[in-house]
Amino acid sequence: MRTIVITGGTDGMGAALARHFLRAGDRVVVIxxxxxxxxxxxATVTADDQSAVSRAEFVAADLSSIADSRRVVEHLNANHERIHALVLAASFIRQRRHTTPEGREASWALFFVSKYVFVTGLAALLGAAxxxxIVNTAVPGARVDAIDFDDLDMSEGFTFRQSNAQQRRANELLGILATDQNPDLTYVTWGPARLVRSSFAGEIGMGMKIAAAVLGPLLGQRPAAAVRPIIGLINTPTPGRAAYRGTKKLPLTVGDHDDEDATRLAKAVEADL
Incomplete structure (x- = not known):
């Protein structure tokens, strides 16, 4: 029996993945x-299969809190022997800079630092499978110079666009660190091919709210349809790094100093943990 760990697994695409893998007979940990x-x-799964109760686990956490992220990682290490797939799908959109009670910029903490904690902290369990x-729902393709190494929390000049680009590029570099440590690991940065019908959890502007309300029902994919490519990637992995939009494989973004940038990023994050 496989163990599938899904962050952000109670809503949208994360929930669709949790339902699928529970119905497939896997053990699923939803965070x-x-x-x-x-x-x-x-309840939607157990209506047809009561065995899902024994294979489903919920861990409550706010992953913009690094203390919560570390607590979850410690729990998983203490209670599981291996992890076959880790899906990093937690999301809470903020269009403005917000500081967490820990003093970190919230989007950077949620969309990158927590993922770093999971990927590095669960390396042994992933290595045992x-x-x-690892499927990281960070849309691939950010420019190579998107990271401000001198101001990762973006305390000066924060913009939603720059914050988003920095997170995406950092998650690509995280794949270098992860696959260097475990050559048998498949690490995919993935984004949906088109709009997904979602509640768009977060603090968003009126324009995004209107787009979600109007365009979502008209043009958006249902989450269960959107995640089919992820299911395929988990069921038939290819070791190494890859990037996808939906089912379309994209070329990896390659810079002249990727290895050095990945190491620099890891050192900066570790110094702040």
Whole structure:
């Protein structure tokens, strides 16, 4: 039986993946903020298969908190022997800079630092599985110079666009660190091919709210359809790094100093943990 860990697994694409793998007979660990949403998700599965109750686990956490992220990693290490797939799908969109109670910029903490904690902290459990997979729902293709190494928290000149680009590029570099440590690991940065019908959790502007309300039902994919490529990547992994939009494989973004940048990024994050 495989163990699948999904952050952000109570909503949208994360929930669709949790339902799929529970129905497929896998053990699924869902990490999210709402126990009620997890219970509702599980009810849709157990209506047809009561065995899912014994294979489903919920861990409550706010992953913009690094303390919470580390607590979850410690829990997983203490209670599981291996992880076959780790899906990093937690999301909470903020269009403006926000500081967490820990003093970190919230988007950077959620969309990168927490992922770094999971990828590095669960390396041994992933290494214990045959052909392990990490799917990081960070849209690939950010420019190579998107990271401000001197101001990772973007305390000066924050913009939503620059914040998004920095997170995406950092997650590509995280793949270098992860696959260097484990050559058998499949590490994929992935984004949907088109709009997904979603609640767009977060603090978003009126324009995005209108787009979600109007365009989502008209043009958006249902989450269950959007995640089919992820399911394929987990079921038939290819070791190494890759990038996808939907089912379309994209060339990896390659810079002249990728290895050095990955090492520099890791040192900066470790110094702040």
């Amino acid at each position: 999210g903020r709402s126990r009620a949403k997890f219970d509702a998700l599980l 045959e052909r392990p997979v």
